[in-house]
Amino acid sequence: MLSLSPELLAITVVVFLFMVYVLNIILYKPIFAFLKSRESVSLDYQNKIEGLSKKIEEFDQESRESLLKAREEAKQIRGQKVKEVNLKVDQEIAIFKRQMLSSRKVELEELEVQKNAVLEEVKKDLPEFSKLLSNKLV
Secondary structure (H helix, E strand, O other): OOOOOHHHHHHHHHHHHHHHHHHHHHHHHHHHHHHHHHHHHHHHHHHHHHHHHHHHHHHHHHHHHHHHHHHHHHHHHHHHHHHHHHHHHHHHHHHHHHHHHHHHHHHHHHHHHHHHHHHHHHHHHHHHHHHHHHHHHO
């Protein structure tokens, strides 16, 4: 049958431990070092991504604030321009009213002159007209 020899067992254990030690030095330590460096690089990238995400959020917030501010300024400018235009229109309407009133006054004066001229003409022709009328009535 199978027999276990203590010397063979001891040599196997010693060889096994020696191989674990050698593999640890040659293979496992470099692999673990590579994994740790990879993990640190990954954490660095993750931190950079988080930092960039915060910057993007800040820029986004700043752009929204700038947009709101620009809209408010545009409202103010638009309101100011509307006031200016309304003032200018009111001034032009006042000027137009004055012109219309002055032209109306001139026309009324012309009509008064024409009325007076017609009245004078009628007054001149009144004696003749009364003679003709009395001749027709008789």
